[in-house]
Amino acid sequence: xxxxxxFEDKVLMAVDCIIFGFDKExxxxxxxxxxxxxxxxxxxxxxxxxxxSETLDGAASRILHHLTGYHEVFMEQLHIFSEVDRDPVERTxxxxxxxxxxxxxxxxxxxxxxxxQWFSVLEIPNLIFDHNKMVQHAIRRLRYKTSKDPIxxxxxxxxxxMRQLQKLYEAILNEKLxxxxxxxxxxxxAILVKLEDKDMGSSRKGSFLYSFxxxxxxxxxxEGFYFRL
Amino acid sequence: xxxxxxFEDKVLMAVDCIIFGFDKExxxxxxxxxxxxxxxxxxxxxxxxxxxSETLDGAASRILHHLTGYHEVFMEQLHIFSEVDRDPVERTxxxxxxxxxxxxxxxxxxxxxxxxQWFSVLEIPNLIFDHNKMVQHAIRRLRYKTSKDPIxxxxxxxxxxMRQLQKLYEAILNEKLxxxxxxxxxxxxAILVKLEDKDMGSSRKGSFLYSFxxxxxxxxxxEGFYFRL
DNA sequence: ATTAATAAGTGTATATTTTACATTTTCAAT
DNA sequence: ATTGAAAATGTAAAATATACACTTATTAAT
Numbered sequence: 202x203x204x205x206x207x208f209e210d211k212v213l214m215a216v217d218c219i220i221f222g223f224d225k226e227x228x229x230x231x232x233x234x235x236x237x238x239x240x241x242x243x244x245x246x247x248x249x250x251x252x253x254s255e256t257l258d259g260a261a262s263r264i265l266h267h268l269t270g271y272h273e274v275f276m277e278q279l280h281i282f283s284e285v286d287r288d289p290v291e292r293t294x295x296x297x298x299x300x301x302x303x304x305x306x307x308x309x310x311x312x313x314x315x316x317x318q319w320f321s322v323l324e325i326p327n328l329i330f331d332h333n334k335m336v337q338h339a340i341r342r343l344r345y346k347t348s349k350d351p352i353x354x355x356x357x358x359x360x361x362x363m364r365q366l367q368k369l370y371e372a373i374l375n376e377k378l379x380x381x382x383x384x385x386x387x388x389x390x391a392i393l394v395k396l397e398d399k400d401m402g403s404s405r406k407g408s409f410l411y412s413f414x415x416x417x418x419x420x421x422x423x424e425g426f427y428f429r430l
Numbered sequence: 431x432x433x434x435x436x437f438e439d440k441v442l443m444a445v446d447c448i449i450f451g452f453d454k455e456x457x458x459x460x461x462x463x464x465x466x467x468x469x470x471x472x473x474x475x476x477x478x479x480x481x482x483s484e485t486l487d488g489a490a491s492r493i494l495h496h497l498t499g500y501h502e503v504f505m506e507q508l509h510i511f512s513e514v515d516r517d518p519v520e521r522t523x524x525x526x527x528x529x530x531x532x533x534x535x536x537x538x539x540x541x542x543x544x545x546x547q548w549f550s551v552l553e554i555p556n557l558i559f560d561h562n563k564m565v566q567h568a569i570r571r572l573r574y575k576t577s578k579d580p581i582x583x584x585x586x587x588x589x590x591x592m593r594q595l596q597k598l599y600e601a602i603l604n605e606k607l608x609x610x611x612x613x614x615x616x617x618x619x620a621i622l623v624k625l626e627d628k629d630m631g632s633s634r635k636g637s638f639l640y641s642f643x644x645x646x647x648x649x650x651x652x653e654g655f656y657f658r659l
Numbered sequence: 660a661t662t663a664a665t666a667a668g669t670g671t672a673t674a675t676t677t678t679a680c681a682t683t684t685t686c687a688a689t
Numbered sequence: 690a691t692t693g694a695a696a697a698t699g700t701a702a703a704a705t706a707t708a709c710a711c712t713t714a715t716t717a718a719t
Contacts, residue, residue: 206479206520281525294480406684592667611708632666635666637668661719663716674705682697
């Protein structure tokens with residue numbers, strides 16, 4: 202028993218991260234140029250390998266932090282990809298995670314360092330291995346998530362306008378929504394606080410800023426409500 | 431490059447299966463008595479290790495077939511569990527799969543061979559490692575799945591009564607449903623065929639048998655409908 | 660053959676939710 | 690003061706979900 206389950210195969214486990222951001226108009230993901238063989242120079246998800254001493258969640262956080270400088274970001278396991286030949290170098294199983302970050306205060310320096318770049322989810326380039334499949338999977342999951350959680354918290358700056366929130370939903374769902382119905386629906390959730398100040402950036406009139414009421418927001422999620430736009 | 435990613439850690443990957451069945455009254459899962467150390471003699475999910483030459487889906491099917499004799503069963507990846515100490519013998523990451531099988535023509539011989547036993551999901555014993563957590567996760571997933579797919583196909587015999595179908599949903603959701611509303615809702619999906627013959631087992635009057643219209647059923651799933659009972 | 664027992668089968672009215680849709684307001688720039 | 694541009698706002702109609710109770714068919718017992 203000293204040897205553990207000694208006759209069983211061991212495999213390498215990669216963790217690849219689909220990092221979502223929203224830039225007021227478009228839903229984007231952060232991709233890096235791979236800097237080692239094979240497929241050096243091609244676009245890829247940010248990834249790394251699981252170490253024996255960490256959990257998968259831990260590995261995913263480590264990798265994300267490495268690239269973005271962020272701690273404490275929303276991340277969730279997506280799916281495991283295990284086609285035998287998915288990595289031509291060696292049998293590697295990859296666990297995909299997706300993360301939601303506020304693109305605004307993302308550290309641009311790090312992007313240079315890793316040759317990282319934001320891409321609209323509508324224009325994802327060819328990625329190495331099965332990474333395109335992972336991205337599509339993540340987009341589906343994010344769409345699903347909109348019907349279960351109010352996702353804005355993670356992807357928007359602290360203060361935002363109704364229109365920005367609507368555009369976020371539109372970007373994720375890839376469909377236009379009716380303004381009045383959207384506002385009514387969001388208000389019925391009662392998770393927003395209307396602030397005094399306005400954002401003057403987008404019109405002469407200016408539009409009121411909102412922020413999430415964190416407490417109500419969390420309670421809502423726990424209740425497991427179903428939210429259909 | 432001959433050595434691949436030679437400095438990275440490799441880990442053992444287990445696959446554990448939550449096997450759901452329905453016996454006309456209760457939602458059940460199939461558990462086995464573990465026959466090797468550690469935790470020999472305790473209840474456990476049916477599991478095994480991933481081999482280098484197979485995918486995770488392949489491993490899950492292999493393991494399921496081994497225990498139940500079934501091929502071609504609905505199975506789906508659930509979640510990966512990777513707590514560092516989850517297996518006291520050795521660092522092992524486990525991928526949980528859940529399967530839906532028709533309990534009726536399940537091979538009872540194999541149950542003896544593996545000391546396997548069906549347990550109501552309402553009375554799951556203490557399981558080894560983090561297997562109880564996996565089971566709870568699987569039940570949540572199955573509940574969610576009812577709102578997205580008509581799940582009966584996998585869990586019921588080919589012919590079944592409306593009442594059996596209702597009981598299946600009630601068992602999964604763990605709540606009573608209204609008979610008339612249930613029937614109306616199911617009929618509105620238009621995926622069932624009402625057969626000529628009746629099941630005389632449960633009443634003097636007898637109740638009509640139904641079966642799924644496989645084609646409509648598959649079309650419905652593809653459409654991605656949302657189904658709320 | 661009448662009766663009793665048992666589960667099957669069936670419909671509707673009300674409440675709730677979702678959808679579609681157009682005008683007025685504000686204010687900075689000219 | 691006029692203009693332009695986006696923000697803000699409400700309602701009626703349609704669709705969906707819910708609550709709810711009696712009749713029917715059959716057979717086993719008398």
